[in-house]
Amino acid sequence: MAKKKETENLAEELAKSFERWEHLREYGGSDPSYADGTNMNLVRNHIMYYKNKMVEQYGTDYEKYPEIFYREVPPKVSENYMARAGEIKDGAAQALEYYISDPNFFYLLANKDVLTEKEAKQISLHNVLGYASGLARAIKDGDLITMRRHAGRPEGYLESFAQCATRMMNIINDRKKEPEQVQGDGQLSLFQFGMETGQRR
Incomplete structure (x- = not known):
């Protein structure tokens, strides 16, 4: 019974891997760091792994091999x-338009020099402003991985601008x-003191 269950699991996982590879090829994924090609090749390795596991288990007992086993391994x-x-x-170009026309982004850009460096770090100002400049650079360089992060969910970055x-x-x-802080040594001059007391008479 356990052997049969393991066989069914291998066939199921193999079928899922084929489906995953096809999905990545046609629609792509949402990996924030790696291109679809990298993930497709990773899934391809999974397909070969499941096929090899079946060979280990069934050997020359060909009747046990599920139909999905005979499906050709996708190309690298x-x-x-x-x-x-x-x-x-x-989508990335549209997202950049949203960013540079956003009133919160404009406010941050206009007042970025008002804050001290410590205050800017406290609110992650440079990182947040970098979302827009980073996207502009990605569009210029053709960096599709970075562009996809913005094209898929510009609302998240707009919320960061607002916060x-x-x-x-x-x-x-x-x-x-x-x-207001007292200037100088923190003591009033006689002239200032006279003016203050004179005003209170």
């Missing part, structure tokens, strides 16, 4: 292959609420 593809490249480029802008506003507003 370029590691840089990306499905729907045209759609990704269009960062809110934190920046809070810092700037808190500064306005701080009491």
Whole structure:
């Protein structure tokens, strides 16, 4: 019974791997770091692994081999292959338009020099602004992996702009609420003191 279950699992996993490879070829994936070609070749390795496991188990007992075993192993593809490249480029260009016209992004850009370096790090200002500049660079360089991250979910980056802008506003507003600092050595001059006391008479 256990052997039969293991056989069914191998056949099922092999079928899933073929389906996964075809899906990546036609529609692509959502891996944030690797191209579709890299993942297709990884799935191809899985296919060969399951086939080899069947050979180990069944040997020359050909009646035990499931039909999926005889399906040809898909070809190895370029590691840089990306499905729907045209759609990704269009989506990335649209995302960049969203970014540079977003009021929160514009606010961050206009006030980035108001914050100290420590304050900028606290709200991850440089990282957040880098989303837009990084996408612009990816479009220029043809980096489809980076473009896909933005084309698929620009809303997430727009939300980051909004959150960062809110934190920046809070810092700037808190500064306005701080009491004015006494200049110099912290003591009033006799002239200043006279003016102050004179005003209270």
